Amino acid sequence: MTTDFHTPISFEADADSSVVNAPLADLDAAIGLQGGGASAKSAYLLANYVAAMNRLSGAPTPHGTYPDVIGSASVIWPDGSAGTYTAVTVNGTWLEATNWTLTHTSSGKTLTFSGLVRNSSGFITTPGTLAVS
Numbered sequence: 703m704t705t706d707f708h709t710p711i712s713f714e715a716d717a718d719s720s721v722v723n724a725p726l727a728d729l730d731a732a733i734g735l736q737g738g739g740a741s742a743k744s745a746y747l748l749a750n751y752v753a754a755m756n757r758l759s760g761a762p763t764p765h766g767t768y769p770d771v772i773g774s775a776s777v778i779w780p781d782g783s784a785g786t787y788t789a790v791t792v793n794g795t796w797l798e799a800t801n802w803t804l805t806h807t808s809s810g811k812t813l814t815f816s817g818l819v820r821n822s823s824g825f826i827t828t829p830g831t832l833a834v835s
Contacts, residue, residue, distance in 0.1 A: 738781025742809035744834035746781075751804055751813050751832075754779040755787060768792050771799060783808035796820055800830065811835065 711717070711725070738746055757778045765773035771792050777785045784807040791801035800818040805811070811834055818830035 738779065738783065738808070740808045742781065742783070742806055742811060744811070747804075747806055747809075747811055747813045747834050748832060750780050754785055754804065754806075759784065762787075765789055765792055768794055768797055770797050777804070779806055779808075781808070790816075793818075793820065796824060 711722075738750075754777045757780075759776040759778050762772040762775035765771040771789060772787070773789050775787045777787055779785055785805045786803075786807075788803045789799035789801075790803060791799065793800050798818075799815075801816040802814075804813045804815075806813070814833050814835065815830050816833075817828055818826065819828035821827050
């Protein structure tokens with residue numbers, strides 16, 4: 703079973719700009735309804751930060767003290783907005799960022815992860831929290 707979320711273009715139809723742009727306008731409107739772009743809400747950032755962190759734009763920059771950890775990276779959010787990941791605090795034992803920020807350029811919002819604590823065995827004793835500002 704398939705569902706079209708666009709206006710189908712018939713086989714061998716003339717492909718002028720109006721034929722191509724109409725379904726793209728439908729797609730743009732649908733993406734806008736997902737809460738991204740300049741009016742992105744906190745819920746959008748919380749729901750999509752994993753996807754953004756998996757879409758790097760260019761090579762990441764290693765952390766200055768711990769080069770095996772990504773210190774910063776440019777990302778692309780699912781709505782097409784640019785962003786920047788920055789490792790604020792790194793645990794040198796477990797080589798992970800325990801405090802980081804992720805910006806959403808179009809909306810001017812920042813997602814902050816903080817508070818992750820591990821014990822000497824590596825088990826998480828305090829999970830981190832996410833906050834949008």
